[in-house]
Amino acid sequence: MLLSKYKFSAGLDRPINSCGYPKEIQVLKDYIDEKKGNIVLINESELIFKGGYSPWRGNICKFIKEGKFNIREKNQKLFLEYRIQIDKLIIYIRLFGIGLGIFLDWKVSVPFVWVGGMNWILAIIRNNSMVDNIAGEINQLLKNKK
Numbered sequence: 001m002l003l004s005k006y007k008f009s010a011g012l013d014r015p016i017n018s019c020g021y022p023k024e025i026q027v028l029k030d031y032i033d034e035k036k037g038n039i040v041l042i043n044e045s046e047l048i049f050k051g052g053y054s055p056w057r058g059n060i061c062k063f064i065k066e067g068k069f070n071i072r073e074k075n076q077k078l079f080l081e082y083r084i085q086i087d088k089l090i091i092y093i094r095l096f097g098i099g100l101g102i103f104l105d106w107k108v109s110v111p112f113v114w115v116g117g118m119n120w121i122l123a124i125i126r127n128n129s130m131v132d133n134i135a136g137e138i139n140q141l142l143k144n145k146k
Contacts, residue, residue: 025071051087
């Protein structure tokens with residue numbers, strides 16, 4: 001579904017390395033662990049995690065079905081690329097609310113459209129912000145090394 005997949009990226013001020021990026025991936029791992037995502041796969045330039053709905057895990061990863069970080073080279077520059085798939089439940093809630101508004105009374109649909117729509121928008125904004133924060137932490141590694 002088109003409304004559930006998004007891609008964000010941020011530039012990294014790091015030299016290109018043919019051996020992978022273990023320190024950078026460790027920063028990603030620590031950040032996702034802190035935000036309570038369930039890490040599925042880690043290798044030298046990639047980290048994949050899944051979100052969860054547990055009430056004890058209220059966090060940025062809550063509405064993310066799957067997230068994938070890659071450190072990629074493009075035009076002699078490194079980029080942190082982040083792809084997410086938002087859980088379709090919040091999209092279905094919003095569409096259900098729109099359907100109620102069309103076939104019933106618009107007052108009945110407002111709570112569904114609000115809950116589904118706002119959670120969808122907040123998930124996109126928060127995850128885009130998360131990429132910038134992680135890229136800043138990775139860039140700080142180089143500054144601390146000097």
